[in-house]
Amino acid sequence: MPVSSDVDAGESRSESDEGSPASDGDRLPVNELFESLQGEGRLAGVPSVFVRTSGCNLRCWFCDSYHTSWEPTHATMRVEEILAEIESHDADHVVVTGGEPLLHDPVVSLLDELDARGYHTTVETNGTIYRDAPIDLASVSPKLASSTPTPERDPTPEDGPTDAGEWAERHEDRRIDLDALAALVEDYDFQLKFVVSERDDVEEVTDLLARIRDAAAVPVRDTDVLLMPEGATADRIEETRPVTAELAREYGFRYTPRLHVNLWNDAPET
Template sequence: MRGDNPIRQQELNDGETLWVQEIFHSLQGEGPFAGRPAVFVRLAGCNLRCFWCDTDFESSKWKPSINDILSEVRAFTDGTTKLVVITGGEPFRQNIKPLVERLLDAELLVQIETNGTLWVDLPESDNLHIVVSPKTPTIHQEIRRRATAFKYVITSDKVDEKDGLPIESTQTNGMKAALAKPEKNVPVYVMPLDSGDPEVNALNTKLCAQVAQKFGHTLTIQLHKLVGIR
């Protein structure tokens, strides 16, 4: 959206219908499950406006029922794909609890990708993984308690010398702002920002590699873009 999306507040109904941007099958390109086949449920709307975000999560008018979403997911989870990624936008902007419960009941592995600012009460499960990519100085205490991984988007020369993590605001280009730090002993993934400029991207990737080596983070690259799939 490149920072031109409307900022939408959390809207919690009974969760039996959700505003969905798209559902598709691909490879998880980043984070702890990188390289694994996955069904992506991209929910619409976001409560933040990141100036570099290149994802469309606003153009859909599709508001399917949970049963319709599960039917779409089942079409792809044919025994070879067991990972379902709920992403956005910001998934916790809507009541995803009923969807998550149904996916877990189906013995699927569920990953939620979130900016960490909102929360909806979810069941505790070894098959539920919350990956938070902080975009603000603070995140919700339940996200902090339950996050299984932290992921940060890195831009060249804009990292903290103490830990290699971003020091630039995601909401205002050029403004310095420390993002929420990870919990101890929780895996940290660093990913280069895709600026759309190959030369800048090369610098971002080089810095990510250096940061990973120096601070013990894990380098993650958007594999789906590298291999030419969505």
């Protein structure tokens, strides 16, 4: 279901300095909640309920969830309401995504409650924040330099309320946190999922991988590394898929499709 005016937006809601809606008590900012097939990563194809939180500490120019990052929605739901909505679906896998879901304190209560009910939980995160929570699969997508907004890659409307220029430096400063990445791979079953726009991206993937391997006390195998074509439309994926697949073969990494983009062109609630 789309989460909009039918949900109490929360009276004491406030904006954080990141322009993200702040979570409040046991309420989470939720942009949408729906059942679909997991489209990405090693669980691709598995029927799953998606909880998409709103608000992000980064601003990727290509973000396919514009209304959780560049222009976040503000409706909130109580953890109990989220659980009831999840339980109304048949799936036993839940994907908590965003925006950046680990920004919000109440996400831990949500994950605790899902764990108590026997759900398999995947958390889709940009890897800049660590939280201690029952996460079955940490799906970590560290952001490469090619994600940083520039005047040429500015998704905001001209004269709109959000200024991509303001975000370029903040995004660049925040996008890699080695301590958070090492803690995520040490504590959870994980996949490292890199968005590939062009061939040059792979150098940064191998550099960052070496740094994560240095910092983490657990092995990171090449097959824990997934390359995913950048694209929020089937047409764009057509352009980025060949180089992404070639790089996966050359370097021994995994390729992951974006099934939902090919099937539904990343329409809302898919």
